[in-house]
Amino acid sequence: MSSRSSSRIIPIAVAGSTRAGGSPLHFTSPPPLSLYIHVPWCVRKCPYCDFNSHEARAENDEAAYVATLVADLESALPSVWGRKVSTIFIGGGTPSLLSGEALHELLNAVRMRLPLLPEAEVTLEANPGTAEAGKFAAFRAAGVNRLSLGIQSFNDRHLEALGRIHDSAEARAAIELAKTHFERFNLDLMYGLPQQSLAEAMADLETALSFAPPHLSCYQLTLEPNTLFAARPPQLPEGDTCADMQDAIEARLAAAGYVHYETSAFARPGYQCRHNLNYWTFGDYLGIGAGAHGKLTLPDHSGFSVQRQMRWKQPKQYLEQVAAGQPVQEQHGVGADELPFEFLMNALRLNQGFDPALFEQRTGLPLLLVRGELEKAAREGLLTLAPDCIAPTERGRRFLNALLERFLPG
Template sequence: MIKLPPISLYIHIPWCMKKCGYCDFYSYVSKTNIPEREYIKNLLKDLEKDLKLINQRKINNIFIGGGTPSLLHNESIKILIKGIKKRVLISKHSEITIESNPKTIEYKRFRKYKQSGINRFSLGIQTFNSSLLKKIERTYNKKEAIEAIKEIKKINSNFNIDIMYGLPNQSLNNVLSDLKYAVKYNPTHISWYQLTTEPNTSFYKKKICLPNENIIFKMFNQGEKFLQKSGYIKYEISSYMKSKYKCRHNLNYWNFGDYIGIGCGAHGKITKINGDIIRTIKNKNINDFINGKYLDAKKLIAEKDKPFEYFMNAFRLYQPIYKKDFQERTNISIFEIKNKIKKALKHKYIIENANSWETTKKGKIFLNSLLKIFLN
């Protein structure tokens, strides 16, 4: 019997007030008449079905994402958290995160969320520039963004701010101004990432013009230097933390841990006691989901694909990748990937130590090329 990895829980809340032009996450646009209680009742039933797969493991962390989870009323979140704790063991020191939007109607709910057990908030600010917020089709302005941060700081010290760079017509000064505002409010974590346009988004279809590569490179270099000078430690490609405040749920993804995914369109990854790894995808149709049709697909990860799946996550991190962890999480011997490792070493994408590998600066820059080595 293999050593099973730690496991987290991801909960997808699919509703948004407006679909942003760059967003490719699964969501429904709905400002009113959200069937909250019915959806939560089925979320808990969905969880019950997945618990049969996890071999009585304790849930380490919970992440409520979307969509816009902060559209849910206080009582709904309370029922959800209470229902989860009735059905599964939760680690005593678990991190329970909720993604939130800085609209007044939503951030006024934060205190009640905290009372229900939420102990980490993730605010999707994206930019503090009201003009740029309009361009990327967000539903709030700079003032509301700042008020939301202030509200969180009153009730919870552990919070993340999401910021993007490379927005339409964004200047280098705009980027640095956003980071200065973010740092001013001393969040424990900053997710700072480049805007890209995915094929199934309206921005892609409209061929929205984004800054060129040279400007993006300057934004990245100067922005990263500023964050590091401000005391933020980079531990993943787009994640910066104060002290030890890593996002535990995301860290579990990147370390190839397991996670249950419940809710419309949610993805999961579960390791079985025989070493098989399965991925689950839940039904994207809200009506079908509420009528009890939860599972859309369940797929076994082929042995030949496991190294790529593992390194696709692990190479994102700024930390050693331990050979023992690779073998435990994939149930594959490192001797089976020795030729691929040799190729990565030859290109100087990684360095090898007695017990671990580490991605070089070149490997991080050419991450896609590095990952292609592990593709079959």
């Protein structure tokens, strides 16, 4: 989720106060809180990847990085004091490059400093490579209770085109190990791969389904700026072919009993990713680690303000700046005029929609501010509006960017 540039901090007031020139706000308490931890290293940078990831080098010191993460967390404690953490997500990069001992130390340090809910979801992103898969038992012992495996494809030709370091056999073996140690796990699949056919995309899906995963993420390969694929684009399937893949994948997963609960997320009932649901319902998340982003609702002299943060991106600079007591590179307030778009940009990713009351709970603003645009979108067949639910239609999901544009601040 990208940060929006703004240097001006506009506080969001508590219930009973009044926005200048407007109606009373009803922002009474902060939303649920999650913790995101970023591990920036990977074995090799994939040509499609635009995340903050860097190829691991021999001089990388995992003990020093874990100690820096703990110091970063300690510096952030005043901003989340007294709040319970509902989910933890360790992403990257490739966090499964960490040793089981390092992960155990890290999660113990988190538990000592933050109160976790008893049922807190703790997710780790993992590479299916043999070396990482061998650590799955240690990750479970450390407290990870949900694993997300970056499979992408079971076709060796496509894996090679994507620059992945694992092959199909390693992917299958990793999934079997994941099933042994984790009740909750996710498989990432991509479609629209270089020279991929509809039949090949569906073969990948059928292979994934043969493992009965509780959760699947299926998303189309896109050419992101500042990636190798953007500089040297591969030959991708035509748009109509990709649309056919999407339709076929959604239909097959529905037939298999998966709930399509978010743009690219499918789960068996009860196995939705709680961490991502907190993002999409505009919850708070503290982000620590190189380049990590965060969104926090912080008290101030007027009540609360919604703040976005970003840690220093380059790992070496991040370590230096945390040691100097300056882990946050950028911080800015989300203005009251921006909050409706920020909320809807997340909540309208949910296929089942959201309770209208959630808008006011998460933004402190009355829904009346956007009611006119919501009704217009409903007349155009992009939304359904009901007293207890606002949801995108199938057409709205297909044209989500166009739907969201109408809520951008003037």
